[in-house]
Amino acid sequence: KGELCRQRDVAQQVVEDISQRPYLGGPAGRPLEHTTRHFLIDPTLQALGWKTDGLPRNLVEEARIQSEERLYADYLGINPRTRTAVLLIEAKASHCQPPRGSLEARDRNIPELLSEAVRVMDRAGGRPSAAMLLSSEWMAWLGKLRDYTLGLQRQGSPLPRRVVITSGVWMVVITEPALVFAEPSRSTAEHFVYFADIHAMIEASAEICDLISHRQLVDEPPEIVEPHQLALYAAPESIGRVVHGIWVRRGATRPSPYEVPRIEVSPAIVVELKNGSRLKIIATSVSVLPQDAADLSGHIANCSAELAALRQEIEDGFGCMPAATDVADIAEFSLMPGSARLSWANPSHADEFLLAIGASAHFLHHEPTHGDCLHHDWANSSTTDRAATQFIGSPSVRPPAFFPSKHAFHCASRVMHDMRRDRCHLSGFETFLCCRACTLATDCWRPEELARLPCAAFALPEGKVQSPLISAKATLTDPVTVGCTEDKATSEDT
Numbered sequence: 328k329g330e331l332c333r334q335r336d337v338a339q340q341v342v343e344d345i346s347q348r349p350y351l352g353g354p355a356g357r358p359l360e361h362t363t364r365h366f367l368i369d370p371t372l373q374a375l376g377w378k379t380d381g382l383p384r385n386l387v388e389e390a391r392i393q394s395e396e397r398l399y400a401d402y403l404g405i406n407p408r409t410r411t412a413v414l415l416i417e418a419k420a421s422h423c424q425p426p427r428g429s430l431e432a433r434d435r436n437i438p439e440l441l442s443e444a445v446r447v448m449d450r451a452g453g454r455p456s457a458a459m460l461l462s463s464e465w466m467a468w469l470g471k472l473r474d475y476t477l478g479l480q481r482q483g484s485p486l487p488r489r490v491v492i493t494s495g496v497w498m499v500v501i502t503e504p505a506l507v508f509a510e511p512s513r514s515t516a517e518h519f520v521y522f523a524d525i526h527a528m529i530e531a532s533a534e535i536c537d538l539i540s541h542r543q544l545v546d547e548p549p550e551i552v553e554p555h556q557l558a559l560y561a562a563p564e565s566i567g568r569v570v571h572g573i574w575v576r577r578g579a580t581r582p583s584p585y586e587v588p589r590i591e592v593s594p595a596i597v598v599e600l601k602n603g604s605r606l607k608i609i610a611t612s613v614s615v616l617p618q619d620a621a622d623l624s625g626h627i628a629n630c631s632a633e634l635a636a637l638r639q640e641i642e643d644g645f646g647c648m649p650a651a652t653d654v655a656d657i658a659e660f661s662l663m664p665g666s667a668r669l670s671w672a673n674p675s676h677a678d679e680f681l682l683a684i685g686a687s688a689h690f691l692h693h694e695p696t697h698g699d700c701l702h703h704d705w706a707n708s709s710t711t712d713r714a715a716t717q718f719i720g721s722p723s724v725r726p727p728a729f730f731p732s733k734h735a736f737h738c739a740s741r742v743m744h745d746m747r748r749d750r751c752h753l754s755g756f757e758t759f760l761c762c763r764a765c766t767l768a769t770d771c772w773r774p775e776e777l778a779r780l781p782c783a784a785f786a787l788p789e790g791k792v793q794s795p796l797i798s799a800k801a802t803l804t805d806p807v808t809v810g811c812t813e814d815k816a817t818s819e820d821t
Contacts (some may be wrong), residue, residue, distance in 0.1 A: 329535070333370070333765065340401075348582075356759070360418055360420040363495050366495075371495070374555070375535075376540050376559055385407055385541060387402070388402055392479060397555045398475060398478055401416055401418040403416075411485050412479055412484055413545060419468075419494040420494060421494050421496050423805055426465050427459055427461070427465075428461065429461060431638045437523075438518075438520070439523045440690070441516075441521070442518065443460055445507055448469060449511040470491060472508070472617055477509065486504050486509065488504075489502060489544060496524060497524055497528070498535070498768045499519060502521075502538065520710060542545060542560060548736035549609060551569075551608070557608065558644065560604075566600060566601070566649060567601040569598055569648070570657055570684075571594050571595070571596060571634060571688065573594060573682050574589070574593040574679070575681070575756055579677045587724070588727065588729050592616055594610045594637050595608060595636035604677070608641065610634070616724060618756070623693060623694075627688065648652075652685060652686065653685045654669075654767060654770050656767060657683060657770070670755060684767060685770075689766065690753065690767060695735050696763045702782060703734065703736075703739070703761065718739075719731045719737065719759055723759075727758050729756070729759075729760070731756055737760075738761040743761075743780065743781050743782070750772075752771070753767075761780060762782075
């Protein structure tokens, strides 16, 4: 309802702006269809849970449909699980007139006229009839909707559950397209819902939501929702628990073979409902993960602030925001159906991942919890005959290794890599990270297991100085002493 109220004000402003600055060659005061879609129709569809971009994309624009002639539907709402169309929308410019009866039928009910017009058109072979009950323009539009709908059937797809034609300031919803267009003799006025103007749409906002929202037309909630859409799929009393997450996108900054990995992260929140459904909400802000540990504290602090802002945005629109569950209490939590893993790989984009990280704001600690391990450096690790078979001398895209050898967040232990092969939640985008630097370590390892890890058994030998690179890059907000010389370094030395 709030979006429709905003739409009413925007519609008036758009008309006024175009009246003063008409498009070249276009009539003043008449917004084009593209303008109507951008300012009026798109925001309403987004508020109803339909998205033309971002994740997950469930609304296709200019979708090609097979017919006797090439047809392109303005919008086609898709169920991402079944890959079938559930909603077809034809958009019109905001100055286009709503349906009105011809001179002979001007006083008749609009849904009745629409239903009878479809039957008349069917008797005329699917084309507008000379005995028109509506304007010639509207008879042509109904014919187009018929071609779109039956075109989907010819492609082997199920007929959509709803067909809509709208200018953003009026709307007609066909609730049973299969009857109206495939069996028009059974069509009745009850299969057409008409909203004559934006004021009627505002008053009937709840009905519109029930008719064409993503929640109603798709059997399950979308994988990802926006903060203001949470109320479409949940009520405060239906929430079971909240888990913080982090969206990770992995890429490269240079072309192969000189590519350097780049990791972008965004705070996320996973809302688990009592019925088992999970709604993922991802912040629009994006931060780049720094390789220099000296910059890591600022990066994590920034992610924490963005997470707090996301929580506040949800609370403002939803009315509440429960505290997050700690990672130690989400062992059975799963972002992947049939799995106990805390990571979810986006099937549409191979290099994008979502991690559930409990109550934390990041999957990285400010500093490793075991900084004096010799396995941070491949050369030191090789003295134990337990070094990884591959030396990572610089940040690597293949294999995925963001922090190279000699970095305090690097792990060069072959034994460690073998032990965590089936339990690491980060393996989709990082394979050489030190477990002691990861906030999920307590989920991957029981306390008694942590005590037996190679990093607990292999500290630097006496007199062996840790790599200068590690010492230099370990300077954090709370300096950590590194190295294993007889005299420990002070904070200033570090």
